[in-house]
Amino acid sequence: MAIERHTTEETADDLSRRYGAAYLPLLTVTAVTAASTMMISGTSIGVVVPDVMGAFGVGQDKAQLMATAFYIAMTVSQLLSVWLGGLLGQRRAFSIALLLFAMASVVGATAEDFSLIVFARVVQGVGAGLIQTQTMLALFQAFPAERRGMAMGFYAAGMVLAIGIGPALGGVVVEAFGWRYIFLAPMPLVFGVFLAGLFAMSTVRAARLPAFDWLGYALLIVAFYCVMTGLADGQRQGWFSNAIAALFGIAILS
Numbered sequence: 001m002a003i004e005r006h007t008t009e010e011t012a013d014d015l016s017r018r019y020g021a022a023y024l025p026l027l028t029v030t031a032v033t034a035a036s037t038m039m040i041s042g043t044s045i046g047v048v049v050p051d052v053m054g055a056f057g058v059g060q061d062k063a064q065l066m067a068t069a070f071y072i073a074m075t076v077s078q079l080l081s082v083w084l085g086g087l088l089g090q091r092r093a094f095s096i097a098l099l100l101f102a103m104a105s106v107v108g109a110t111a112e113d114f115s116l117i118v119f120a121r122v123v124q125g126v127g128a129g130l131i132q133t134q135t136m137l138a139l140f141q142a143f144p145a146e147r148r149g150m151a152m153g154f155y156a157a158g159m160v161l162a163i164g165i166g167p168a169l170g171g172v173v174v175e176a177f178g179w180r181y182i183f184l185a186p187m188p189l190v191f192g193v194f195l196a197g198l199f200a201m202s203t204v205r206a207a208r209l210p211a212f213d214w215l216g217y218a219l220l221i222v223a224f225y226c227v228m229t230g231l232a233d234g235q236r237q238g239w240f241s242n243a244i245a246a247l248f249g250i251a252i253l254s
Contacts, residue, residue: 009203012142023200027142028151030196031135032158034094037189038101038128039162042070044170044182045121051179056114065232066121072224073125074132078219081133086206094134094201098194101127102187110182120183138201188201224253 016023049063085093101124110122128222143151173185228248237243 003102006155007225008130009205011204012138016142019170019199024142026150026196027200028154030138030193030200033154033189034098034193034197035051035132035135035155035163036073036158037186037193038131039159040166041124041186042067042074042164043163044173044185045070046107047170048172048179051174052114052117052141055179056117058114059236061232061235062114065118065228068228069231070121070125070128071123072127072228073185076221076224077126077129078133079220080212081130082137083209083212084130085134086136086209089203090134090138090200090206091197091201091203092132094138094197095194097127097130097134098190098197099127100124101131102190105187107184109180111192134201141154141202146243219254223251226254 012027013155019026045066049066050059052058052066053060053063057215080091080183081093087093104120104123104127108124111117111120135143137224139151139155169185170182173181226247230244230251233247234244
């Protein structure tokens, strides 16, 4: 069932008129920094795998869940992000996603149980997926058609740079402060883009919001979870064991 509403909230054009020539650079820096920070969080976690294995007595297959859970949650949440942005507006969706990411970072940094760390990474991934989609959409909507290619180029360059420097930055953080600080290292940037987003992100919500396929979305989550668990446990339990075969079977049926 579609949701209809009337709104007088600020569009990207309204914000551009308010801030003038400074608006598009502000939005670009905010969007690229936010998305790149999420990607750095994803790629830097690999450097703490040996430390986490020693701290919690888990094998490498389990420790790798910190990365796998993040990326699967990020992918799944991206599918929800556009609908959520239409419901709440980009600014609210962006702010909520950053708060989710920040809270999960604190949980991960202070966790005394490995399962809690994986949970924190899942929530971080949800926040990251929402942020990446909202920032890309914000740039696409704010820039005129003839300049969108440039904006997307800046965005892509930031993501590529983040992928490249994430492990190196993670290594520096772990060497200087310890592995738990890998969760807290992004916080200054998260705080900065949160404040910038209050000025740069549009608040307008969709006038008519299409119905969301929650059943299909739930089945997709089940499929991703089964694939993630199967890949994580396959080596330990045997790739052709009944448990692993059942997981992949459920994923296919979902």
